[in-house]
Amino acid sequence: MSAIASRRALPRIDRGVWLPLLAVVTALAIGALLVAATGVALPDAAAAFADGAWGSGYAIGASINRALAIGLVGLGFIVAQRANLTNVGGEGQIALGGIAATAMSLYGGASHLAGPLAFVMPMLAATLAGAAWGAIAGAMKVRFGTNEVISTLLLSFIGIWVLYGCVQSEALLRQPMTTSATLPESLEIPEATHLPRLWGEADVPLHVGLPLALLLCAVVAVVINRTVFGTMLRAVGANPDAARRAGMPIGGCIVLAMAIAGAFGGLAGALMLQGEQWTLKARFSSGYGFDGLVVGLLARGSVKGVIASALLFGFLRSGGINMELVANVPSAIVVVIQGLIIVTLAAAALWIERGAVR
Amino acid sequence: MSIEAVAPGTGSHARPVAAPPAGGDGTGALLSLRGLRKRFGALVALDDVSLDIARSEIHCLLGENGAGKSTLCNLIFGVHAPDAGEMVLDGRPHRPGGPRDALAQGIAMVHQHFSLVSDLTVVDNLLLGQARGVLDRAACAQRVAALADEYGLAIAPRARIADLSVGERQRVEIIKCLMRSPRLLVLDEPTAVLLPDEIRALLAVCERVAAGGCSVVLVTHKLAEVERAAHRATVLRLGRVVARSDAPARDMRALVRAMIQRDLSGLGAMAGAALGTDAVATAAAADAGAAARTITRRPSAAVVLDVEDLVMHDAGGVVALDHVGLAVHEGEILGIAGVEGNGQSELAAVLSGMTVAASGRYRVGAHDLFGRPPKAVTRAGVGVVPEDRHRVGCVPTMPLAENLFLDRLHEFRRFGLLDRRALLAKAAASMREFDVRASGADQPFERLSGGNQQKAVLARELTVPGLRLLIAAQPTRGLDVGAVEAVYGYIRRACERGLAVLLISSELDELLAMCHRIAVMYRGRIMGECDARPDERARIGAWMAGHAA
Numbered sequence: 016m017s018a019i020a021s022r023r024a025l026p027r028i029d030r031g032v033w034l035p036l037l038a039v040v041t042a043l044a045i046g047a048l049l050v051a052a053t054g055v056a057l058p059d060a061a062a063a064f065a066d067g068a069w070g071s072g073y074a075i076g077a078s079i080n081r082a083l084a085i086g087l088v089g090l091g092f093i094v095a096q097r098a099n100l101t102n103v104g105g106e107g108q109i110a111l112g113g114i115a116a117t118a119m120s121l122y123g124g125a126s127h128l129a130g131p132l133a134f135v136m137p138m139l140a141a142t143l144a145g146a147a148w149g150a151i152a153g154a155m156k157v158r159f160g161t162n163e164v165i166s167t168l169l170l171s172f173i174g175i176w177v178l179y180g181c182v183q184s185e186a187l188l189r190q191p192m193t194t195s196a197t198l199p200e201s202l203e204i205p206e207a208t209h210l211p212r213l214w215g216e217a218d219v220p221l222h223v224g225l226p227l228a229l230l231l232c233a234v235v236a237v238v239i240n241r242t243v244f245g246t247m248l249r250a251v252g253a254n255p256d257a258a259r260r261a262g263m264p265i266g267g268c269i270v271l272a273m274a275i276a277g278a279f280g281g282l283a284g285a286l287m288l289q290g291e292q293w294t295l296k297a298r299f300s301s302g303y304g305f306d307g308l309v310v311g312l313l314a315r316g317s318v319k320g321v322i323a324s325a326l327l328f329g330f331l332r333s334g335g336i337n338m339e340l341v342a343n344v345p346s347a348i349v350v351v352i353q354g355l356i357i358v359t360l361a362a363a364a365l366w367i368e369r370g371a372v373r
Numbered sequence: 374m375s376i377e378a379v380a381p382g383t384g385s386h387a388r389p390v391a392a393p394p395a396g397g398d399g400t401g402a403l404l405s406l407r408g409l410r411k412r413f414g415a416l417v418a419l420d421d422v423s424l425d426i427a428r429s430e431i432h433c434l435l436g437e438n439g440a441g442k443s444t445l446c447n448l449i450f451g452v453h454a455p456d457a458g459e460m461v462l463d464g465r466p467h468r469p470g471g472p473r474d475a476l477a478q479g480i481a482m483v484h485q486h487f488s489l490v491s492d493l494t495v496v497d498n499l500l501l502g503q504a505r506g507v508l509d510r511a512a513c514a515q516r517v518a519a520l521a522d523e524y525g526l527a528i529a530p531r532a533r534i535a536d537l538s539v540g541e542r543q544r545v546e547i548i549k550c551l552m553r554s555p556r557l558l559v560l561d562e563p564t565a566v567l568l569p570d571e572i573r574a575l576l577a578v579c580e581r582v583a584a585g586g587c588s589v590v591l592v593t594h595k596l597a598e599v600e601r602a603a604h605r606a607t608v609l610r611l612g613r614v615v616a617r618s619d620a621p622a623r624d625m626r627a628l629v630r631a632m633i634q635r636d637l638s639g640l641g642a643m644a645g646a647a648l649g650t651d652a653v654a655t656a657a658a659a660d661a662g663a664a665a666r667t668i669t670r671r672p673s674a675a676v677v678l679d680v681e682d683l684v685m686h687d688a689g690g691v692v693a694l695d696h697v698g699l700a701v702h703e704g705e706i707l708g709i710a711g712v713e714g715n716g717q718s719e720l721a722a723v724l725s726g727m728t729v730a731a732s733g734r735y736r737v738g739a740h741d742l743f744g745r746p747p748k749a750v751t752r753a754g755v756g757v758v759p760e761d762r763h764r765v766g767c768v769p770t771m772p773l774a775e776n777l778f779l780d781r782l783h784e785f786r787r788f789g790l791l792d793r794r795a796l797l798a799k800a801a802a803s804m805r806e807f808d809v810r811a812s813g814a815d816q817p818f819e820r821l822s823g824g825n826q827q828k829a830v831l832a833r834e835l836t837v838p839g840l841r842l843l844i845a846a847q848p849t850r851g852l853d854v855g856a857v858e859a860v861y862g863y864i865r866r867a868c869e870r871g872l873a874v875l876l877i878s879s880e881l882d883e884l885l886a887m888c889h890r891i892a893v894m895y896r897g898r899i900m901g902e903c904d905a906r907p908d909e910r911a912r913i914g915a916w917m918a919g920h921a922a
Contacts, residue, residue: 243782243791246775254768260727260759261780262748 034367038359039327046352050344060342067337068330074337076220080291081303082329083228084109084283088307089321090228090235091149091279093314095163097239098272099252102311104152104167106304107174108280109287111148112141114181116285117188117201117295119208126205133207134223138285145281146274148174153273157266163273171304179297188295201295210290224286231279236318248272280304306332309353313360324360328353403428403588404449404467404557409458411444418444420612422458426557431579431589433599433621435632436609437853438823442592443485445609446559449590450482451475463556481550482559487542491535495528495545499552520551524581525574539714540571547578558582559590564598568712569881569914576602594632600625608632633854674702675738677842677873678724683733685719685897693719694730695897699875701842706864706874708888708905710881711917716897717877718760721846724875725757726750727765737842751780753841756834758827760846760877766830769819773811774800776818777833807832808859824856831860835867843867846877861887881913895919 050060069075088105095102119125119137126133152170155161181188182199190202210222239245250258251268259265283303288295306328314320335349402425411419419441426432434442447453449460451469460467462478469475472482489498496513514530521528526544534542543563550558560579564572579589579602593599599606599621606621607614608631616631618624678701685694694716701707709717722728724735726747735743740753750757759765767776774793777800778785785796800814809828811821818826827848834843845864849857865887868874878884884891885905892902893916900916903909 237790241790241793243786246771246782246791249771250768250775250779253770254764256727256765257768257779260725260747260757260765262746262751 034363035360038363039356042352042355042359045355046348049348049351050338053345053348055342055344060338060344063338063340063342063344064334066334066341068334070337072217072219074333077291078330078333079225079326080220080222080286080329081332082325083224083290084287084300084303085306085310085328086321086325087228087231087279087283087286088304089310089314089325090231090318091276092308092311093316093318093321094235094239094248094279095149095272095276096311096316097245097248097252098268100153100156100269100272100276101164102149102152102167102273102276102280103164103308104149104171104174104277104304105280105283105307106300106302107167107171108145108148108277109284109300109304110171110174110178111144111277112281112284113288113295113299114178114188114284115144115281116141116288117181117204120204120289121188121202126207128207133205134210134289137204137208137289138282141281141285141288142278143281145284146278149277149280150270150274152277153270156273157269167273178295178299182295182297190294199297203293204289208289209293210286220291222286222290224290228286232318232322239316239318280307283307306353309357313357315364327356331356401428401464402426402461403463405461406445406449407459407461409445409448409455409460411441411448411453411455417612419448419455422609422612422614424607424614424617426588426590427605428588429583429586430604431583431591431602433603433606434590434592434609435594435596435599435606435628437594437632438851439611439853440609440632441612442594442609443561444612446482446561446590446592449475449557450480450559476553479553479556480559481553481555481557483543483546483550483561483563485562485565487546489534489542489545492533494531494533495537495548496530498534498545499549503552516552517548520548523585524551524578526551526578539566539712540568540574543567543575551582555587557588557590559592561592562594563591564593564595566713566879568917570918572598573601596625596629599628610634674704676700676702677738678875679734679736680724681734683720683723683730683735685723685728685730687719692897694723694733697733697894697897697899699892699899701873701875703841703873704868704871705890706868706876706888708884708891709875709877709894710884710891710913711879711894713879715894717846717879717894719897720894721757721760721844721877724750724844725755725759725765748780751837752839754837754839756837756840756843758830758834758843758845758848760850762826762830767818767826769817771818772815773804773809773818773821773829774814777803777809777814777829779833780837803832803836804829807835807863824852824859827852827856827860828863831863835863840867840872842873842875844875844877847879848876849878849880849883857883881910881917885910893917 116137119140125136152166188201213221310324313324338344339346404426409422517530603621606618608616680699683697687693723730737753785792797814888905891905893900
């Protein structure tokens, strides 16, 4: 019996690795054809992509930083997914996180705090703000039965517009208007609240967010797989009636799971602001929340899956931006390629699952 | 030859099953099945099944749960296609691509779960999918009346399905089939949901249908029905034909032996009751009842469950519980009898804390549990075996170990983590104690057989800390005889140690064999309460039908 099982398991593991790779390669190949169809010389486009994605220390750092933000949202996504909840609100949670981190850095006195507290406190504020935004959706689900897909999506739009309002109003976070040309964005946050670089002088924009995110990956993996709480989330997600009968606090689990998902979004916002951008702009997050949602979906509940797909999307984004800037490939093509990857990976997942059933 | 005893287990795989005898009247078989085989994944549901359905006969398909009876019906009706073998209907190959084909061929089937739209009237349901263009309700009503007359299927054509009893709904399903003037009528476990009187009426209908020239395939695991109505019977076990009989009433004992691999005389009372053989069950119930009452509760036995004036309305405002009052003492089993849907589910839901009643009293010992959540109920020492074990009793996708301790996972917390090694070890011990068979404690719950799932739920609920009351709702539904005996064995032993048990079941025979006292529910009310003696059967039956005795 067990011999049969293990013999069966072997090719399945293989499939689990090569099928997704095949899916990505297929999507990229179709993407290449599309690029060629727009009249851009393929070698030029490829060179621009490679240059932007991993052509220099800076490029690699930027790609990884993108992967960090996307991956954190994805990490939160799979926590909520354990409880069968779908967090579509990453974009709004990022926005709230960005607002909180900016406010804390500029006006919350964080920069006067000693040592690491100067940049930790804004991160904490961002995490809490994101958690609150997520918890709202959870509470609405528990109290009124509101579907969290809809509530998180709508809360996302609200978050984006709250961000917009914050950077438009001097009473809030907009920098003082000195001329009519003053941009609708915040002041730059003080140096002390910037996230410390990992390599001081080198031109690699990697910061402490990277080790933090890796640590959180490990924490999430342990929590969802090896704690009572993680098991409760699974039970609540798989069968709420049985979970309730077993005396589990269903409402608490749902609110907490959504709050955790939101917290990761908020933290992603803090990393983006304090790691790279340093000023809060209306278009502070250009869809990282939604990319994170996709990463979470593709990961299919596994932390390793989040890491892999977040890196894929981070590099893809960096390369795509450079392809647009240097080789004049329409940015829409990059979005199309992302979409293709999602479709082919979903197909691969289906295939893997069918293989498992047989 | 009356019975072809095919000893299973000894047979080599290749041994051909002898061709079944043709129908007695010499006209040849209506439907011949030859060498049918059907697999679902690793499970072989049917293995080399051959049998003939003669014209105008009532052919009983017997077998325990999982024997392959429903699968066989689904092959005949075109729901599934066989992997191997062939079917011949009236001399022509029968290969239905779906139920639609089977219907066109004159085969009609009543499934275990009815397919009626509850908001529509009887006539509208009958017209569904059959009428073209303008609905001719009057003509349809006339046809219903004619059929009802012919077969004794009394039904009001204008009634809404929602207002009908389960038995009446079944009649509508049968009329739906008969309106197509079928050659073959397949009834899958039709008696499971019926009152004793209704069963008798249904069997009479079957006889008339057969007399009218239509063959009837009657699927059942109750022997009494076979005894009463079957012209011939075929016994399935683990997907194979293990016995056939041309005179089932005479071959009863041999059929039972083939079905459950044991002699009836060696069976416990519970198994006899589960099989529903009248004679056996009554005798067994008398025995068991007497045995049960030898552990008479001491006069001083304390009241454990104390329920009074419990009132609840369902979502539509209809009374679901109508001033229900119950008392169960230490070491006592109180049975709740009644046709399903008369408030038993609601009662169990309220007592387990899953729903809150409008008013009343609910106490267990010194704990006031009215309106309290499930956690408080468990804390008070109440174990619950829920009616729907898949929806409430377990998390099917999670491992057996987690399910065995679903309500006390926090006991396995160590350094903030779930100590799975301890969990698995305790689960293994629990599996041994309650004879839960699985490939291991890590096996997903949904992969266990029904009997083992139920034993696992029972294992969890009987080990609730400070257990003093067990509420078991339909604990043997869908289980085979062996599992029924095991489940009741555990409950009875716990009871002997002083546990109070509230046993809700629609199987009166089981209640008579198991309980000290029986209360009967009808439309949310307790119609009456009496000792669980076989000679009270008539009174209980009257209460179940809503007649105050």
